[in-house]
Amino acid sequence: MLTSSQRQLLRVISESGPLSRTEMANILGLSKGAMSGLARDLLDRGVLHETETIYGQGRPSIRLDLHPECAFFVGVSLLEDPAPMILGDLNGGIIARCAMPLSRDPEVIANAIAEGLPALLGSRPDAKEKLSGIGVALSGFVDETQANCVKSTLLGWQDVPLARIIRERTGIETFIENDAKAVAVSEKLFGSAREVQNFSVVSLGDGIGCAHFIEGRLYRGNHGGAGEIAHCTIEPGGAPCRCGKRGCLDTVASMKAIKEMSRAEGLECTSLSDIEHQASAGNAAAIRILHRAGSALGLAIAHLIQMNDPGLILITHLEGSFDGLFGTVVQQAVEMNVLPRYAGQTPIRIKRVDSDIWARGAASIAAHNFLIGPNVN
Amino acid sequence: MLTSSQRQLLRVISESGPLSRTEMANILGLSKGAMSGLARDLLDRGVLHETETIYGQGRPSIRLDLHPECAFFVGVSLLEDPAPMILGDLNGGIIARCAMPLSRDPEVIANAIAEGLPALLGSRPDAKEKLSGIGVALSGFVDETQANCVKSTLLGWQDVPLARIIRERTGIETFIENDAKAVAVSEKLFGSAREVQNFSVVSLGDGIGCAHFIEGRLYRGNHGGAGEIAHCTIEPGGAPCRCGKRGCLDTVASMKAIKEMSRAEGLECTSLSDIEHQASAGNAAAIRILHRAGSALGLAIAHLIQMNDPGLILITHLEGSFDGLFGTVVQQAVEMNVLPRYAGQTPIRIKRVDSDIWARGAASIAAHNFLIGPNVN
DNA sequence: GTTGATTTGTTCATTTTCTGAACTTAGTGT
DNA sequence: ACACTAAGTTCAGAAAATGAACAAATCAAC
Incomplete structure (x- = not known):
């Protein structure tokens, strides 16, 4: 249906946002003539549409963007x-x-x-x-x-x-x-990682998920298992995990684990905010749990940075906020466990998401x- | 000089070894006609040469290979x-x-x-x-x-x-x-990872190096730091490392670290074999050192597998052998720290290399x- | 042997895609 | 009004691939 050049063009627009024909030609390394044809075709099909006109010296350029309602x-x-x-x-x-x-x-x-x-x-x-x-x-x-x-x-x-x-x-x-x-x-198509070629998403839900984009493409790994950060051994010899081994990140830092640990300590806990509250009120057990979970997650993310040197780590979470103890400890643990010359070099973006x-x-x-x-x- | 199709063709041959024109056409998704022209051009330039003739039903096929002395x-x-x-x-x-x-x-x-x-x-x-x-x-x-x-x-x-x-x-x-x-x-061009698209090399020398190939290409990371496994924190709070933090893999599992730990224990040690010998003779300190180093390296490799799910881990080492305690512990630690359903799924190849x-x-x-x-x- | 089947590899007219130069268009600056 | 500038278009021609017909080189069967 679409030629390979047209797909490249759509990829560039989806990464960079609206661009003029000339800009796209430069990015793709095509001549203006070739671009003209490609753009006309995609405009005719309704995949692209013209947005703002940019005035400068010379003929104004017209930015083209994906037509959101074309599909x-x-x-x-x-x-x-x-x-x-x-x-x-x-x-x-x-x-x-x-x-x-x-x-x-x-x-x-x-x-x-x-x-x-x-x-x-x-x-x-x-x-x-x-x-x-x-x-x-x-x-x-x-x-x-x-x-x-x-x-x-x-x-x-x-x-x-x-x-x-x-x-x-x-x-x-x-x-x-x-x-x-x-x-x-x-996140690559619609979210905050559009223009980043190498990034990893860590998604905190009941469990901990992770996936990598490498050189602009989803990296699946040889058995589809790339990003299985949840079962990295973070506390050697630690608590048994449902996967069969011990001390997995999942047993300490997932929301499920945090809630279970809290209940085991007799703390009232239905969400992350509950424990954050108790921690900020000075409850030693709550502080200990959040510290342990945050350090574990931070260490795992530091490993990820050391291994893959991504341009961005995006942490998505459903519950609570990252302004509390948990988030702070995570960020400190990351900084403490990456090469000092790297510290602060890998942006970590936190994003609260909804259940959609x-x-x-x-x-x-x-x-x-x-x-x-x-x-x- | 070379067209993009010709480069792809050379890449395929360097990955798969000698191939007939028809095989290459299928792999590259080109027509036989196009292949014919590409191959003739590369043969004329002396980049390719004809090797064996394969007899079967129909006209025999002639395998083309890189001419080793063309460059x-x-x-x-x-x-x-x-x-x-x-x-x-x-x-x-x-x-x-x-x-x-x-x-x-x-x-x-x-x-x-x-x-x-x-x-x-x-x-x-x-x-x-x-x-x-x-x-x-x-x-x-x-x-x-x-x-x-x-x-x-x-x-x-x-x-x-x-x-x-x-x-x-x-x-x-x-x-x-x-x-x-x-x-x-x-290793990708000449060695044992030719046909593997996703693999990581861990090179054990005085220090520990590591690099990833992902989707057939060297992955450098966003700051060129992909593969900096040596400074993963493997023993939190462990010995200080020259990088400024503590408990890096480098401080426990590099040959330099192994030798230093041995000397600190009063053991005679100029090479890995020395300590291996003493360990097999029952020396508790030697056993402890090798256990600690091997577990650390194995854990780091397990993290690597969990994170990136490579199709191959290639460990190159200059000294000693991997048949001894160190190698055994490394392999055990890997198996113990990857998802049980993955265990044994990621081939780990050991390769003794020389100083070249x-x-x-x-x-x-x-x-x-x-x-x-x-x-x- | 001869014939037919089979598969590799070549040739070539055609199609697709891109280039590059000339041209048109739509503005700014004086 | 006039030159100047840069965006975008047009179009002839180049480059690269297709696809179908064809030539070549073998095996297999009779």
Whole structure:
């Protein structure tokens, strides 16, 4: 459908925001003539549109941007029950939402998605014809074609061709992705990592997820396991983890672990804020727990920086704030455990997200495949 | 000089070994017609040559391979004094060698290289005209153009445009690279990681170096610091490191650290084998030291696996063997600290190397730029 | 042997994509 | 009003790939 140059062009715009034809030609290393043709084609198709006019010396330049409503995407998160389902645009905006019951049966999921589609698409007359893909986020390992779930403990799956099943049921292009990797793609396309080529997202939810972008592309690893930071051994010989080993980051720094440790100490705790409150009130146990969790997470992030030297670490969290003890300890632990000459060189951005994060991430997987294609060369 | 398709073709051959035109066309996704032209051009230039003929049904296919003597490269290691200098071919073979005095003055280094060239090139009549590049390996950070040394503590450099200085003095294309990264490139081009797209090399020398290949390309990181595994905090609160923090892997698992710990315990120790011997004789201190070092290195490698899920870990070592206690503990520690479902999934290859490793790595940097070009798209 | 099947590799007209130079357009500065 | 400047367009031609027809070199079967 789109030529490889057109895809590169869309990638550049999605990274840099609106650009004039001449700027794009320079970035892509093409002649103005070639750009002219590419841009006209994409304008005609409605993928691009002209935005502001920049006046300077000479003929004014016209910035071109992605037309946010040229395509719509459905995102489904299989991480919650009921499973949220959203209709999103090319800006990461959410146009409509609904929910479906979670199931472990791929056929049932495909049916539920198919049945949910009309409700989602009903909100806009043009959404149906412009629906360009479905993305599904799940907890587990996904292969590089973004079609098969190699393994999901949560869903009890092994080698499930979920994308094909949904595609056959709905007739819409479908791609699946691991939850943390979907969030990373979402941040690359829509979020605060747009222009960064090398970054890692650490997503703090009940568990700890992580995914890397390297040289502008999602890095999946050889078995799809890149970013499994949650099961780095951070406290050798520490508490047993559900994965079978001991002292994993997950056992100390996940929200679930923090809550469990708090309860074990007899602290009232339904959210991170609760313990933060008690810590700031001087409760020794709360302080100890947050210190331990923060140091562990900070150490793991420091390892990540040492190993991969990313240009940005983006920490997304659902609960509480990073202004409290936990966040402070994390940042201190990072600084203390990276090469001193690196300290402060790797920006760490904290981002509070809402519960749409997974469904939006899922939609971004479909958007990414629409814009940039499955495998860039 | 070479078109982008020709470079891709050379890359594929260097990864997979000799291939027929039809096989290459399939791998590159080109038509047989296009391949025919590309191959003829490279054969005419002497970059490729025909090797074996494979008989089967139908017309036999003729495998094409890189012509090892179509180009020569000089590699210089600035890691030792005197600095070794070799003449290498496209197979990683060493054709001639000499040495030059090490200096901290880039101009002096450039002069020494220029003066050493005739001796190296004298051994072959065709070497002079076919000399295609100089590679220099050094301890420090190098920018992505492989031209400037951003920082080298060992050489006392900051932003030294060494490649340009050598190029101006010798008239030969020159590229510089960090020592560990040069070794990784060498293993990718000539060694045991040819066909692997994602791998990490851990090189054990006096210090511990590490470099990653990701999606078939050297990954340098945002500040050139990817792979700085030596300064991961492995023993929080441990011994002070020369980098300024405490408990770095370097302080427990480098050969230098092992020797120092041994001497501190009053053990005779000039090489790893010495301590291995004493450990196998039952010396408690030796066993403790090797256990500590091996566990630390294994844990760091486990972190690496968890973070990046490489398809191969290649450990290169100059001294001793990996059959002893140290190697065993390393491998055990890796297995113990990766997700159980991953255990054994990431091959760990051990390779004993000789002291040519750095100079050969340096030459491979030049070879890589000749074959594949500076920045593949 | 001869014939047919089979697969590799070449040739060449055509198509696709990009270049580069000339040109048009739409402004600013004096 | 006039030159000046830079953005974007047009178009002939170059570069690179396609795809189909063809030549070449073998095996297998009779």
